[in-house]
Amino acid sequence: MRGPEMVVCVKQVPDSAQIRVHSVTGTIMRQGVPAVLNPYDLFALEEALRIKDRLGGRIVALCMGPPQAEAVLRKALSLGADEGVLVSDRAFAGSDTLATSFALASAIRRLSEERPVDLVFTGKQTVDGDTGQVGPGVATRLGMRLLSYVCRISVLDRNRGSIVVHRWTEKGVQVLRSRLPCLITVLEGTGEPRFASLPEMIRAARQPIRVWDRKAAGIEDVRKIGLKGSPTVVGKVFAPARRAERAECLELDAEEPAKAAALLWEKVLSRQPGLAAKCFGVADEGEGKEGSSE
Incomplete structure (x- = not known):
């Protein structure tokens, strides 16, 4: 019996402990701030790894970002992911959540042509955007069932194509049964992320990362990515601070x-x-x- 095919979407973000905000524009200042794997994505990866531990299967870590984002894919490989795919193209610059979800969905669709994907995992949000919109956006574009704020996966039967999850709601924990394939956004604290072993770290350092430009990811229409595909109106997050009177x-x-x-x-x-x-x-x-x- 073959295990599930899983894709975990990860993102490289500024270290939240050292994030600075520009006093005038209100935007995040990334210069000089170390980049790390989005902490919420670690919980999504851990949930996929636990399924792999029990049932086998294969995990592809998928990231959209600049060439240096390869580092977070190697981090995912060192923790147990089987393959890393980086979607990187200058045409993606300035993408908001709408354009990002389109690019990721296109890449996952491309991966499904190689091997049908059963499960897609994302963190509940990223620490730099905090919107929580990319996961649902990817699910909508792929026509997948969306299971959000999941805190536990209790049953996964690939032969029957079903999954049972526990998710947090405002009224408590809800137990849902769904059909595969589906996309799951994972809450923090669902399981303690594991540490990388030395053999896995060596494998991660040596293993090649697949790098796709927009065409390799199956994206032909540049109007749906980057600034052209981003309708978000950029405004100031914080009002400029007044100069205090003496x-x-x-x-x-x-x-x-x-x-x-x-x-x-x-x-x-x-x-x-x-x-x-x-x-x-x-x-x-x-x-x-x-x-x-x-």
Whole structure:
């Protein structure tokens, strides 16, 4: 009995412990920040590896990114994946979640021509985008059943083409039975990711990585990838920080609290001239009433 054919989508992301955000544009600054395998994808890979441990099968780690993203595929190989495929082309630059899901779905469709894919795994989200949209987008494009926020796979019967999973919902844990093939987004904490063994690390270092450009991945229409295929409107995530006014120090006499309060009130009104009108009311003609601080 042959085990399931599995694809695990992984991504190279900036190390979240060292992420910096540009103070003006609000975008993530990747320069000088180490790149790592997306932590949520580690849980997806671990779930696929556990299935392989029990039932056998084959795991292909799939990544879309620049040439240096080969490092995360070698990481996946060192943990037990059988093959790594890097989809890399300058035409992918600037892809949002819509364009990314199209490119990944095209690559998985291309892999299915070699060997029919039973299961596709993704992490629930990435630490740099935090949208959680790519996995569902890939499932939709491939016409696969989507099983999201999965915390456990209890039954997998490839002969009958069925799977039983446990997934978190707002009301508790839901148990679902589905048909294969399907795409599973895996929650963090489902299983402790394993460590790479020395023999697997040596294998990962020596094994060639398949690199596909857009044509090799089966993508002909460049209008669906990169900036042209990305309808997301780029805006500022954070408003530019205001330049703080220099603080003014006041010497107040603790023995005369009334005078201290009056001095503080005077200073506040000098910086907020409209505050008195708000505190004591405004005349019908729009002029502030005269009030007393006593």
